[in-house]
Amino acid sequence: MDRRRTNWFTLIFLLSSALGLHGQELPVPDQPVQAHPEGDAAIDRLLSPYCPGLMLEVCPSPQAKLLRDSLQVMAHNGATADSLVSWMLGMYGEKYRAVPRIWGSGLFAWLMPPVILLGGFLLVVLVLKRFRGRQVDSAPALDPLSTEDESLLASALQELKVGEEMPF
Numbered sequence: 001m002d003r004r005r006t007n008w009f010t011l012i013f014l015l016s017s018a019l020g021l022h023g024q025e026l027p028v029p030d031q032p033v034q035a036h037p038e039g040d041a042a043i044d045r046l047l048s049p050y051c052p053g054l055m056l057e058v059c060p061s062p063q064a065k066l067l068r069d070s071l072q073v074m075a076h077n078g079a080t081a082d083s084l085v086s087w088m089l090g091m092y093g094e095k096y097r098a099v100p101r102i103w104g105s106g107l108f109a110w111l112m113p114p115v116i117l118l119g120g121f122l123l124v125v126l127v128l129k130r131f132r133g134r135q136v137d138s139a140p141a142l143d144p145l146s147t148e149d150e151s152l153l154a155s156a157l158q159e160l161k162v163g164e165e166m167p168f
Contacts, residue, residue, distance in 0.1 A: 036076050039072035040072075043057045046096055048096075049067075055098055
């Protein structure tokens with residue numbers, strides 16, 4: 001495990017060295033920074049280290065604005081979104097990754113919502129089938145009417161019909 005972590009840090013170091021980011025402090029822009037697609041893509045995948053629970057793109061703190069501007073400047077200098085995310089996570093830690101990875105333990109976060117939704121749907125279907133089956137099975141069987149009951153019912157309906165007729 002320790003060797004794997006060392007390999008990742010070495011990889012991040014080599015990538016950041018190749019891009020000229022290692023050991024570099026945040027570049028401070030002296031004028032408003034234009035948005036860059038790579039910078040926007042990186043910012044969309046990060047949580048703010050200055051506003052707990054907020055995405056970096058909506059954090060109102062001045063430090064977050066400086067970080068966003070710095071990421072945009074690095075993107076204008078040729079850094080890719082993946083390298084910017086790696087640099088940010090290397091500086092501040094893995095806990096600021098907003099979107100889980102698609103491998104390892106992050107795969108669990110991607111697979112559980114559909115599995116839970118499918119399980120809930122199947123549970124609802126099974127419960128509805130069970131209730132529907134109970135209603136059909138529990139209905140009492142009706143005996144046919146005798147001729148005496150039929151004639152009594154017919155006369156009662158006739159009286160009702162006569163009583164409802166409008167006399168005009």
